[in-house]
Amino acid sequence: MEGWASLEHYRAGMLLSGAGDAIGFKWEFEFYGPVIHKEVKQMGGLKKINVKLPEWPVSDDTVLHLATAEALATGKEDEELLHEVASRYKEGMKDMKDRAPGASTIIGASQLNPGSKNGYRIPYNSKSGGCGAAMRTMCIGMRYPRPEQLSTLVAVAVETGRMTHPHPTGFLGGVASALFAAYAIQRRPLTTWGLGLLKEACPVVKEFVKTAGYAVSETEKDWGYFCDKWEWYLILRGLSTGKGPVVWPAKYGPEERDEAYKSFSWSGWGGSSGHDAPMIALDALLGAGSNWIELMDRVAFHGGDSDSTAVIACCCWGLLYGTEGVPPCNYINLEYRDRMENSAEKLYNLSH
Known part of the structure; x- marks a missing residue:
């Protein structure tokens, strides 16, 4: 794994994910990006934002990402791991005061029954297309990062997502x-990520769903939207072959991004669904490169579900670039920082 992400990158992935979440969460329910940019400017810019309690708590996204990470960090596998995750999700739901969990997450977690047969599965819910699974699974990629582990990554992401x-x-x-x-x-x-999702991962997911034998017909009936929307996005950005160069609009400031993210979305709230939270995260990563301030402008300061898009993008950004160029005040006093660093270390050791 020469040249791959180091332990420092793993730490940065977990930490910056939490930082992006806490910063994005501040404006989760402000639906106009230019207003957010103005408020950030009045604060003295991102470099002056000191992320600490009580003003900057993490949201439900980080609480449940940590629950997933700490379950994976036990080293358990297969069904034993799934019961462990389900148990930690139920525990995590006790820590939701003022963290704004979504309806599907609340309902789903309440139906989990870890320890009993298939107790990590809940009844099919045709309204559960939101971003609640997307915001808490980056650590699964940290646990199973190798190309040959794709089927394990898929199995764990599908089963924990369906909880x-x-x-x-x-x-x-x-x-x-x-x-x-x-x-x-x-x-x-980065230009290959979307294509990899569609052409490499989605067929594996489809096969896994059939083999696992749970809600197969319902899943097949509702399958098309995610892949269709991602194909549309790849065409829009000139990434259908995975090569680029990325095609950007002539003007792509806060106002234009709000409109673009709405067009990615299912219901007009960019990043609130399972397909568009990672889509906006990727869009921001493609546009920002190694510039943390530019990343946050694109992924945390928009009129959509800003904490959920930031939690994903900032984890990937930390895994790519570490904490270089990130103002320490953005993460040094972060809520649950110790837990993030500890789980990152354990995931790194387990993945090597």
């Missing part, structure tokens, strides 16, 4: 976030 989001638009978002983290660790070119 709250059994609709394919929901759990495929979880697969996308896990896959993108693995791609970041592998140093795979």
Whole structure:
């Protein structure tokens, strides 16, 4: 794994994911990007944002990403791992005061029954296409980062995603976030990520769903939207062959990005669904390169579900670039920082 992400990159992935979440969460329910940019400017810019309690808590995204990461860090596998994750999700739901969890997450977690037969599965829910799985699975890519581990990454991302989001638009978002983290660790070119999701991961997911034998017909009926929307996005950005160069609009400031993210979305709230939270994250990564401030402008300061898009993009960015160029005040006093660093270390050791 020469040239791949180091332990420092793993730490940065978990930490910056939490930092992006906390910063994006501040404006999750402000629906106009230019207003957010103005407020950030009035604060003195990103470099002056000191992320600490009580003003900057992490949202449900990080609480559940940590639950997933700490379950994976036990080293358990297969069904034992799934029961462990389900148990930690139920525990995580006790830590949701003022963290704004979504309806599918609340309902799904309440139906989990870890320890009993198939207790990590819930009934199919045709309304569970939101981003609740996508926001908490990057650590799965950190645990299973090698190309030959794709089938394991998919199995774990699908089953943990379906614990709250059994609709394919929901759990495929979880697969996308896990896959993108693995791609970041592998140093795979960003222009290939979307194509890899569609052509490499999605067929494996489809096969896994059939083999696992749970909600097969419902999943197949609702399957098309996620892949169709991603194909549309790759055409839009000139990435259908995975080569680029990326095609950007002539003007792509805060206002234009708000409109673009709405066009990515299912219901007009960019990043709130399983397909478009990782899509906006990738869009921001493609546009920002190694510039943290530019990344946050694109992924955390927009009129959509800004914490969910940031939690994904910032994890991948940290895995790619570490903390270089990130103002320490953005993460040094972050809530649950110790847990993030500890789980990152354990995941790194398990993946090597």
